[in-house]
Amino acid sequence: MMPGGFSWPIVVSIDVTLFIVSAVAILQRPESQWWIAILGLAVAYSPYLVFFAVDISVSPAVEALALGLAWMLAISIWLFGMSAPIEGDFAPVLLGLVTGVIGSMTSMRGGMLAAVTAAGILGAAVAMDRVDTPWLYLSFIGIGWLVGYLMRIQQELLLEQREAQQKLAEHAAVDERRRIAREVHDVIAHSLTVTLLHVTGARRGLQEDRDVDEAVEALEQAERLGRQAMADIRRTVGLLDDAVGKVTPEPGVGDIAMLVDDFVRAGLAVRFESSGRHDRISGAAGLALYRIAQESLANIAKHAPDAVSELSLTVSPSEAVLTVTNRLPVPVAAANCADGRGMRGMRQRVQQLGGTVNAGPDGDGWVVHATIPLDDESCVLRGCGG
Numbered sequence: 001m002m003p004g005g006f007s008w009p010i011v012v013s014i015d016v017t018l019f020i021v022s023a024v025a026i027l028q029r030p031e032s033q034w035w036i037a038i039l040g041l042a043v044a045y046s047p048y049l050v051f052f053a054v055d056i057s058v059s060p061a062v063e064a065l066a067l068g069l070a071w072m073l074a075i076s077i078w079l080f081g082m083s084a085p086i087e088g089d090f091a092p093v094l095l096g097l098v099t100g101v102i103g104s105m106t107s108m109r110g111g112m113l114a115a116v117t118a119a120g121i122l123g124a125a126v127a128m129d130r131v132d133t134p135w136l137y138l139s140f141i142g143i144g145w146l147v148g149y150l151m152r153i154q155q156e157l158l159l160e161q162r163e164a165q166q167k168l169a170e171h172a173a174v175d176e177r178r179r180i181a182r183e184v185h186d187v188i189a190h191s192l193t194v195t196l197l198h199v200t201g202a203r204r205g206l207q208e209d210r211d212v213d214e215a216v217e218a219l220e221q222a223e224r225l226g227r228q229a230m231a232d233i234r235r236t237v238g239l240l241d242d243a244v245g246k247v248t249p250e251p252g253v254g255d256i257a258m259l260v261d262d263f264v265r266a267g268l269a270v271r272f273e274s275s276g277r278h279d280r281i282s283g284a285a286g287l288a289l290y291r292i293a294q295e296s297l298a299n300i301a302k303h304a305p306d307a308v309s310e311l312s313l314t315v316s317p318s319e320a321v322l323t324v325t326n327r328l329p330v331p332v333a334a335a336n337c338a339d340g341r342g343m344r345g346m347r348q349r350v351q352q353l354g355g356t357v358n359a360g361p362d363g364d365g366w367v368v369h370a371t372i373p374l375d376d377e378s379c380v381l382r383g384c385g386g
Contacts, residue, residue, distance in 0.1 A: 006104075006155065014101055018044075018071070021097060025078055025090040036081035044074035064105035068114055071098040072121060079125040085132045092131055095122060096140030103148025104155070111152070115145040178348070193298040195222045197266035197305065221265055252286030253278050253313070253320075256293050260311060263297050269308045270297065276315025285372045288349040289313065289322050292357065295346060296324040296368045304328055304366075317374070319355075324368040328361070346370070 022044065026037040047066045071094065078091040095118035103111025118141045125131040202218035251259075260272040281289070293311060300309050309326035343359060346368075350357045355372035 018094070018097060018101075021090050021094055022074075025094065028086050028089060028091075029078070029082070033081060037078060040074035040077035040081075043077065044071050046070055061106045061110065064102050065110065068098050068102040072114075072117055076121055079121070079130045080128065082130050085130055087132065089131065092122060092125070092137035093140055095137065096142075096144030098144070099141050100144035100148035100151070103145050104151035106152075108149065108152075111145055111148050114148075115141055118144075193301045195226055197263075197268065197301055201267050250283065250287050251290045252283060253281045253289050254286070256290055256311075256313065259290065259294055259297070263301065266301070268297065268301055268305060270300075270311060271309070272311045272313075274313045274315075276313075276320075278315060280315055280317070280374050281320055281372075282374075285320060285353055285374070288353060288355075288372060289320060289370065291349060292322055292346050292368065292370050293324065295343075296359075300324075300326045300366075315374075319374055320372045322368075322370045322372075325362070325365055327365050 022041060026034065026041060029037045047063075047070045051063060051066075075091055075094050075098070079089075099111070099114045099118045102114035106114075119138065122131065122134060122137055122141065126134045131137065199218070199222050202215040202222070206212070206215045257272060257274070260270050263270050278286075297309070297311070300307060304326055307327040309324065312323045314321045314323075346357050346359070350370055350372060353372050355370065357368070357370040359368040360366070
């Protein structure tokens with residue numbers, strides 16, 4: 001991590017600028033006083049040796065103050081070591097540069113302290129008749145403080161933006177993991193439930209009816225669903241790898257009829273009714289309705305496989321309503337109807353689309369009722385008509 005969070009190019013450019021200006025200031029000194037100039041240069045770069053050679057780890061603010069103090073002392077050596085002012089001296093220019101560096105890497109108080117110190121050194125040099133055109137150099141100090149302040153504010157905003165982007169990325173990753181977890185749960189719950197129904201049918205066919213053909217057909221259906229489940233799981237888990245793209249589309253509202261047929265072939269008594277135009281339903285809403293129907297039928301197969309069930313889908317210009325009802329073998333108390341992962345997944349899907357879903361006992365039956373609003377404007381953009 002670079003001082004103050006700045007990038008390498010900025011830090012290197014600042015160091016190169018300081019070195020060039022200081023080199024010009026040294027060359028402006030008489031040859032007889034170059035030893036004073038070299039002494040000042042050694043003082044200016046002494047903190048670099050301490051921080052990098054000894055590998056001392058300090059905060060950016062402490063590092064900036066140490067460097068600034070060394071440079072202020074070096075500039076004082078260059079100014080007060082002269083017996084007469086130098087026309088167009090570059091040494092006082094360094095006061096503005098150092099003030100800007102300190103202001104950009106510390107707080108406003110640190111920048112103000114650097115500006116006051118630089119102004120004090122300049123005032124002392126003027127009093128000792130070591131500097132001409134003091135107002136020009138004083139303006140350099142003011143500009144240096146302003147540039148350092150603006151750089152610090154900009155850097156703070158950049159650091160806040162990076163932190164916000166990191167949090168957004170983490171939040172997006174969490175949402176994606178939740179979405180994939182819902183998909184895996186729905187795929188496995190549906191496939192295993194229907195597969196077990198077929199296996200149960202095969203077992204009964206062999207034990208009770210001694211019907212080998214019926215048992216083989218049930219096992220073939222179970223095998224087909226198992227292979228389909230493996231393909232769905234590979235596709236869903238493949239979402240975790242950016243290099244793996246989707247090769248099959250997500251199921252939608254048009255696949256609900258096929259879903260019901262799978263459960264009917266497995267022995268579940270389900271009646272499906274649909275009304276309205278399916279082209280009004282977006283892909284996201286269709287996936288949510290499909291998963292809700294899938295989870296509801298899987299729960300019926302697990303808890304009431306012999307019950308008669310009804311699934312209805314009604315699509316109007318403003319909303320899509322999915323209702324799943326079934327008779328329960330025994331009355332169910334509301335207190336025993338705690339939400340599981342499947343129910344939480346239903347609510348998350350529907351809430352993301354601005355809809356509602358309710359599930360619970362209704363007399364001697366169980367009802368799942370989901371409502372998803374439809375955006376007429378988006379429907380027009382998709383070209384689905386009126």
